[in-house]
């Protein structure tokens with residue numbers, strides 16, 4: 001599962017980040033690509049331009065509360081390398097796995113990082129390491145069957161392979 | 170160690186005993202697709218449907234279409250229904266309604282069953298003793314194509330309901346008490362039961378189960394009883410296997426809620442979690458718009474509590490009151506009962522059944538700086554329209570009393 005491990009810059013987010021902050025209603029009917037500039041535009045204007053491909057989001061409790069809208073897809077499309085939070089809303093967690101956005105819950109992780117530090121996240125032993133301070137914590141294990149979905153890039157590639165849904169041109 | 174309701178349902182549906190911390194792979198009894206699934210940016214062309222009789226398709230979030238994007242989604246839904254011969258289709262018309270309301274009304278949600286829909290308030294069917302969960306669109310395609318899904322099994326909090334609600338308090342107020350006192354329930358299940366169940370009609374239970382989404386609970390499930398069995402048997406001949414918790418079930422916590430002590434509460438703007446207040450604390454706050462509707466509060470009982478408050482009165486000048494029944498069948502029932510006439514005579518605007526203003530989709534979108542009180546599900550910033558609007562939440566009776574006064578008001582003096 002090497003493909004999922006990440007080492008990159010950290011961006012910190014507060015508790016209870018909700019899905020409407022990731023996909024506001026006014027972006028909902030646009031194409032996925034057109035929705036990307038709206039990510040966090042109310043709470044962190046300009047962030048989508050500052051962050052770099054592969055960067056890591058470290059958040060406090062209940063990341064992704066709210067609706068089933070494909071907010072995890074948009075973070076994955078934007079290039080977020082991994083989401084680590086003290087805990088993650090259950091519906092958002094499913095969407096992360098099923099849209100192929102690597103995500104781990106790790107109680108206390110938000111206290112271990114300052115924004116701008118570098119984190120290393122392992123999907124073998126589920127440790128999250130702060131490269132700047134040397135501290136580390138172990139997060140909640142991701143079951144093997146979910147790692148398989150994440151590795152495939154989510155459920156859609158799996159369904160495409162089985163001929164269950166059509167390939168997108 | 171014994172099992173909670175949800176552990177028993179998932180054990181039966183997956184064929185393997187489950188405990189908290191497990192990943193359960195289970196068969197899905199009902200997969201409900203609704204108009205958002207068919208939006209151009211979400212829809213994937215399905216080539217195989219495992220069992221069309223287990224698929225329900227509902228046009229509800231923007232019904233009738235609010236703009237070209239939704240009209241396109243509705244057309245895609247009709248093509249899909251046609252292609253796979255989906256029998257359970259709720260298009261604009263006689264059987265139109267909000268998907269979670271229809272799940273109960275049409276007997277799709279059956280005790281002991283597993284129900285999926287990619288709307289976060291799917292937990293609504295937990296009132297009918299289902300393992301029902303809002304999922305994402307990939308889960309829905311997976312369930313429609315392959316008939317199964319996965320769940321992480323969490324620990325369960327048991328709410329033991331005792332006493333009886335006073336006539337001026339409602340399940341919404343009970344919810345505000347739980348959300349205000351205990352906050353979020355991330356990765357936990359909530360289970361409701363206890364001696365008060367016999368006093369609670371299915372509509373009231375659905376209000377509570379639906380709001381489980383706002384607690385961020387994995388599942389919200391009620392114990393089954395005769396009231397439920399009668400309700401379901403009136404609606405379907407499909408056999409079902411209800412699940413009750415084992416006497417030695419292992420709960421993370423057990424909490425008693427005495428319904429007799431519940432008073433009218435509200436949620437303050439932006440969140441319903443840890444954000445409750447007594448209605449008196451904010452009484453007098455001027456209102457631009459009032460709304461009663463949604464999968465949680467568009468029930469017949471909600472409409473009749475609103476009618477009780479509005480009978481012989483008028484909505485205050487300068488305040489708009491929009492009422493959206495949860496289904497056309499609730500609308501028809503309220504019409505025959507004379508309720509709609511009372512609402513309209515008072516100056517409320519009664520719309521056709523749809524999600525409408527609840528999701529900020531259409532028919533009642535709020536404007537910049539508006540102050541609103543709503544009996545619906547969610548009050549995030551921007552939820553019902555402009556992000557500068559302040560959204561309070563109350564029971565349907567509290568909203569109705571507030572509409573009469575043009576300001577947040579205690580419904581108690583309006584209810585006999």
Ligand code: SF4
Pocket residue numbers: 230267268269288290462463464465523524527528545546
């Ligand atoms: S009524 Fe509101 S909460 Fe319920 S399904 Fe519709 S948009 Fe979602």
